[in-house]
Amino acid sequence: MLLRAIRYDLKTGIFRKWFLYLAFGILMGAFAEKAYQWLNVFQLKGSALDVLLYLFKGNREFRKDELEGFEFPFPFMAIMTLVFFFFVYYVYKEWKERSSLTIPRFQDKSIWWISKCLMNVIHVLVLLVVSLLFVSLVAMLHGSYGLIYHSQVFELLEWQVLQVNQIWIYLGICMPVTVLALTQLELYLQLICSPVVGYVIILGLLLISTFYYSKWIPGDYLILNRTALMREGGITPLQILVVDGIIILVTLILGLWTMRKKECL
Amino acid sequence: MEIIVNDYTKTIKGATVLDHVNLKLHSGVCYGFKGKNGSGKTMLMRAISGLINPSSGYVKIGDKQLGKDLSFPESIGILLENPAFLDNYTGYANLKLLADIQGKIKEKEIKEALSAVGLDPEDKRKYKKYSLGMKQKLGIAAAVMEKPEIVILDEPINAIDEEGVVLVKKIIFEAKNRGAIVIVACHDKEELMELADEIVEISAGKIVEKKEAV
Numbered sequence: 001m002l003l004r005a006i007r008y009d010l011k012t013g014i015f016r017k018w019f020l021y022l023a024f025g026i027l028m029g030a031f032a033e034k035a036y037q038w039l040n041v042f043q044l045k046g047s048a049l050d051v052l053l054y055l056f057k058g059n060r061e062f063r064k065d066e067l068e069g070f071e072f073p074f075p076f077m078a079i080m081t082l083v084f085f086f087f088v089y090y091v092y093k094e095w096k097e098r099s100s101l102t103i104p105r106f107q108d109k110s111i112w113w114i115s116k117c118l119m120n121v122i123h124v125l126v127l128l129v130v131s132l133l134f135v136s137l138v139a140m141l142h143g144s145y146g147l148i149y150h151s152q153v154f155e156l157l158e159w160q161v162l163q164v165n166q167i168w169i170y171l172g173i174c175m176p177v178t179v180l181a182l183t184q185l186e187l188y189l190q191l192i193c194s195p196v197v198g199y200v201i202i203l204g205l206l207l208i209s210t211f212y213y214s215k216w217i218p219g220d221y222l223i224l225n226r227t228a229l230m231r232e233g234g235i236t237p238l239q240i241l242v243v244d245g246i247i248i249l250v251t252l253i254l255g256l257w258t259m260r261k262k263e264c265l
Numbered sequence: 266m267e268i269i270v271n272d273y274t275k276t277i278k279g280a281t282v283l284d285h286v287n288l289k290l291h292s293g294v295c296y297g298f299k300g301k302n303g304s305g306k307t308m309l310m311r312a313i314s315g316l317i318n319p320s321s322g323y324v325k326i327g328d329k330q331l332g333k334d335l336s337f338p339e340s341i342g343i344l345l346e347n348p349a350f351l352d353n354y355t356g357y358a359n360l361k362l363l364a365d366i367q368g369k370i371k372e373k374e375i376k377e378a379l380s381a382v383g384l385d386p387e388d389k390r391k392y393k394k395y396s397l398g399m400k401q402k403l404g405i406a407a408a409v410m411e412k413p414e415i416v417i418l419d420e421p422i423n424a425i426d427e428e429g430v431v432l433v434k435k436i437i438f439e440a441k442n443r444g445a446i447v448i449v450a451c452h453d454k455e456e457l458m459e460l461a462d463e464i465v466e467i468s469a470g471k472i473v474e475k476k477e478a479v
Contacts, residue, residue, distance in 0.1 A: 008366050012351065097349035101407060104314060104337040105366040264316035265277070 005106055005115035006122075013090055013119050014126065021126060024082050025134040031055050031075045032138040040142075042156055048139035049147040050154075052131070052171060055079070057159060057230065058223030061213040073210055076223065080206050083179060084186055086123060088199045091116055091190040099264040109259040116187055117252055124180045128172070159230055166237070170229045174240045178221040181244035181251075188251040191258050215239055218247065266292045266327050266414055268446060273312055273322035275470075282308045284470040285322070292414075295437055295447040297461025297478060299454070305470040306450040307345060310417050313448065314343050326415070341415040342408035347400070352393040356403045357386055360410060369411050378410035379403075383432050397424040402432075409436055416440045416447045422456060434460060 035051045046054070059073040094102070094116075106112050139145070149167060154160050161167060182202055189198030209219025213226050220226040221240045228234040268290040275283040283305050290296055290313075298306040311317045313324055315337040324331040326338045350359040360375045376386035382402040395403065401424050409416055418437075422430045437460055440447050451457040457464065458478045466474040 004366050004368060008362065011362060016351070016353070093349070100314070100316060100343050100345045101348050101350075101363055102366065103316070104341050104343060105363060107339070108336050261318070263318060264311065 001107060002111055002115060002118075005111050006118050008102070009115050009119035010122065012094070013087065013116075014123055017086055020082075020086055021130050024079075024127065025130045027079060027082060028055070028131050029134040029138050031079070032135045034075075036138065036142045039153065044150070044153055044156065045142070045144055046139075046150055046153045047144050047146060047148045048132070048136040049167065049171075050150050051135050051139060053149070053161065053167065053224060054153065054157070055135075056171070056175065056222065056224050057154075057157070058225050059210060060225065062211040070211075073223070077206065077210065080222065081203060083127060084183065084199060084202045084206075087120070087183060087187060087190075089190075089195045091187045092195040095191070095262070095264075103264060109262065110256050113191075113255045113259045114252075117184055117248075117255070120180060120183050120187065123183065124176045127179065128176050159225060161229060162232070163229055166229060169237050170224060170227055174227070174237050174244075175222055177241060177244045177248075178218050181247040182218055184248055184251045188255050188258075191255060191262070216243065218243060266444075266446065267325075268313060268415070269325040270309070270313065271323050271325065273309075273324060274320050275308060275312060275317060276320045282470050283312060286312075286470070286472055288465065288472060288475070290446050290448070292444045292446055293441055294463060295441050295449060295461045297457040297464045298448060298450040298467060299457055299464055300450075300467035304467045306467050307419055308470070309467065310343075310345065310419055310448060310450065313415070314338065314341060314345075314417060316343075316345075338415050340411070340413040341417065342411060342413040344404045344408040344418045344421060346419060348404045348407065350392045350400070350403060350407075353391050355389060355391055356384055356395070356399075356406075357388075359392055359403065360407055363407055364410060367411065374412075375410055378406040381409070381432065381436055382406045383429050398426055398429060401425055402429060405433060405436065409440060412440075412443065412445075414445050416445050418448070419450045420452065421449060422451065422453070430456070 032051045035054050039046050055075055058076050059071050062070045103109060103112060149161060149164055151160065186198045186202045189201060205217060206219040209217050209223060214220055215235050220235060224230050226234055228236045270286050270288040273283055273286040274281065286309060298309065300306050312319065315331045318332055329335050354362065356379060357375060360378065364370050364375055379386040382405050384399060384402050384406065405418065405421055408418060421433050425433060437447055437449065449460050451460065461478045464476055464478050465472060
């Protein structure tokens with residue numbers, strides 16, 4: 001039954017939103033193009049990997065003694081606003097409007113919730129593939145093939161990647177797992193309060209992260225220069241995965257507990 | 266099969282919506298729930314469907330207790346108020362999506378259910394283009410397509426034309442004949458008398474009368 005439930009959620013939650021994935025890809029591509037225009041000024045030929053690092057490098061946190069040093073990361077917030085927009089109403093609507101049609105067919109409210117969480121895993125993987133695809137496409141249009149790191153791009157930004165061999169741990173594991181954890185939190189918030197509240201809380205967390213540096217705010221895990229990849233003593237993959245893991249586990253268990261008591265009224 | 270509602274009470278935010286309800290329902294019988302708006306008809310349907318949890322009492326489906334031995338009746342079709350189908354799907358695609366959850370029926374049965382309620386299975390119009398009556402018919406088709414042992418229809422003939430009402434009566438009759446427990450709520454007393462074998466009158470969350478339909 002769980003497999004059938006996931007198939008249902010894939011159809012209603014992911015396939016039906018193909019245009020949002022396309023919009024996400026185009027947005028990533030547009031920011032990648034902008035990054036290339038900037039690189040062209042300095043006659044640098046970055047790869048798709050450089051562009052991804054550049055897009056998610058983020059900004060320095062707000063410091064009272066460096067008022068002019070703070071730069072609001074518009075590309076980062078624009079991408080994240082869309083990333084967490086996909087399922088703003090999904091769980092809420094599925095419960096509020098369609099539960100009398102679907103829940104008795106699932107035979108178990110726990111399956112309903114677990115399926116939503118597993119759909120979220122697939123969603124994050126799709127986002128990762130779409131990001132890579134569109135950024136790589138723009139890179140190819142600029143004559144850059146392959147995913148190789150070029151340190152001169154970041155020297156220009158006065159940033160440096162400290163652990164080149166760990167780039168993919170951050171980009172391919174830590175960031176997707178953080179998106180997974182935050183989306184699952186967003187889905188859970190839809191179960192216990194309103195969808196808008198869930199979305200606003202997630203965006204609020206990200207907004208706080210753009211201003212403040214904390215090892216405990218998951219939004220910081222999506223900003224690469226807060227991590228050990230680009231900062232001495234920054235947040236490590238282990239810290240990221242532990243906090244994200246706790247969020248995923250707690251929201252999964254709380255969701256199951258909430259579902260037991262939840263009624264289709 | 267038998268459904269037993271035993272001393273079932275449901276309180277929501279301090280208001281008692283079902284008050285010590287006792288009821289026995291048997292296979293092959295259509296029960297008509299009668300009562301004013303807010304009397305508790307729909308809430309009792311939700312209770313039998315397992316969609317709400319009791320404050321006290323229980324519902325048994327056969328020998329299994331809802332919420333204890335099983336979460337929902339194993340074979341049930343429900344039409345409650347306005348079901349939300351997917352706007353950009355056709356009627357058939359909407360039913361297919363629901364049927365695929367349990368995988369009990371295939372294309373043939375889905376199309377038969379659509380035809381039975383008077384909808385064209387080949388209609389390419391999307392749900393958002395459906396009239397109110399067509400939406401209601403699709404809801405009925407969704408409830409009966411898997412030939413469930415329990416069929417619950419809340420106001421099934423709302424917004425349906427005369428021809429459609431005849432078809433709904435036929436569907437209810439067929440469900441009864443194959444041994445299903447059918448529960449129908451309807452505002453129209455005459456229609457209810459015609460549809461149901463037994464009338465269960467509900468007032469303020471209590472069953473005030475249970476009699477044979479005449």
